[in-house]
Amino acid sequence: MGKIGFIGYGAMGKMIIHGILESGVLEESEMIITTRTLNKLVDLQESYPGVEIAQDNKSVAKKSSKLFLFVNTGNVKEVLEEIMDHLSVKTNIIYIAAGLTMENVEKVFPGKISKVIPTLTSEVHEGVSLVAHNSQVTLEDAEFVEKIFKSMGEVKIVQEEEFTLGTNLTSSxxxxxxxxxxxxxxxxxxxxxxxxxxxxxxxxxxxxxxxxxxxxxxxxxxxxxxxxxxxxxxxxxxxxxxxxxxxxxxxxxxxxxxxxxxxxxxxxxxxxxx
CATH class of the missing domain: 1.10.3730.10 (ProC C-terminal domain-like)
Incomplete structure (x- = not known):
């Protein structure tokens, strides 16, 4: 089994990554992380030396069986196209971009895709994260994603079309x-x-x-x-x-x-x- 990869370390990505590490739902050694500006990860590496810091997106993609994309909505397509040749057909992509449908993501990566809309209140282990999976995500994959976000609060499984209203009620x-x-x-x-x-x-x-x-x-x-x-x-x-x-x-x-x-x-x- 590959590592659990993370691309992006903005405000929401940082909160989720720290929430995962603080909860202990993953071991440091299971995680590999990169972001556009690597010096943003200095403090993370000092606090959690077991986490692997990668130099670029492709390196993370090569090593990951499950890959979290914490990049801006407008950058998801670019990142997916960059790493496509380094992804396994079994890789589960998990992204948090509001407004970006799984159907559109499938046009770039025709594999296992999960969409999550997290909430700021996860920082204090409260609130509700909205989660949906495409038809290729297995029960085991789905349970993994849900376990990650349950370590920081509640999880509600929704249909794709329910994200619009649900985001207002949770994330916003x-x-x-x-x-x-x-x-x-x-x-x-x-x-x-x-x-x-x-x-x-x-x-x-x-x-x-x-x-x-x-x-x-x-x-x-x-x-x-x-x-x-x-x-x-x-x-x-x-x-x-x-x-x-x-x-x-x-x-x-x-x-x-x-x-x-x-x-x-x-x-x-x-x-x-x-």
């Missing part, structure tokens, strides 16, 4: 939630009672506690709302304001992001016809 959601909480906090600061540090700490702790209630106590969103908002109370008044403004806002958010996803997919379809 931390940014949406953080933005909403930031604006919520900024509005509170206009009343000059708490410092930004105090307000952000209260909101962060409350957000964390709310998430724990939902998960640990198996509560639904409506359960939390009903327990906090008493009839005719202050919270109920605030919820009325939110209901009037938030619902149309989220409708527009989903319309805009799904449209952007379609535009990206259309552009990539044209690129992969060449």
């Amino acid at each position: 959601a931390p940014a949406f939630i953080a933005f909403l909480m930031m604006k919520f906090t900024e509005s509170a600061l206009k009343h000059d009672i708490f410092t930004r540090e105090e307000a952000e700490e209260m909101v962060t702790e409350t957000l964390y506690g709310t998430a724990k209630l939902l998960q640990k106590k198996d509560m639904a969103f409506e359960d939390v709302i009903n327990q906090v908002a008493t009839k005719g109370g202050i919270t109920e008044e605030g919820l009325t304001v939110l209901d009037q403004g938030i619902a149309p806002l989220f409708d527009e958010l989903f319309s805009t992001t799904l449209r952007k996803y379609d535009q990206l997919e259309t552009r990539l379809n044209k690129e992969y016809k060449k």
Whole structure:
């Protein structure tokens, strides 16, 4: 059996690689890694000397039975074309590029392909990674990929067409939630009672506690709302304001992001016809 290869060490790739190493789901000696700028891997090599650092993409491809591509969406085709002659027919390619369908990847590499949309919250071993496999991926291959991402959080198996909406609910959601909480906090600061540090700490702790209630106590969103908002109370008044403004806002958010996803997919379809 070959090594487990990794090409790319950007923000998401770095997070996943460190998550794998910290969890112990793979041994250092099983991993071979390269990236465009090799000096980015100096700290990794110092912390995990058993990891093999390769000089180029082809070297990783030659040695890998499973190969993770952590490169930008626009660079996946270029990298695959570069390493094609060095891949085994049994190699499982795992990539994380949003908007790039497995059908398009198969036009370059007609083999075993898995697509994963990870989430930033995997850094703290929480959240959901979305995973799909093409028809050539064996049960053993699929279980390997799922095991890797389960070491950093939850895994949800989806169909290709479910990635568009699912990405909003998982991978993009931390940014949406953080933005909403930031604006919520900024509005509170206009009343000059708490410092930004105090307000952000209260909101962060409350957000964390709310998430724990939902998960640990198996509560639904409506359960939390009903327990906090008493009839005719202050919270109920605030919820009325939110209901009037938030619902149309989220409708527009989903319309805009799904449209952007379609535009990206259309552009990539044209690129992969060449």
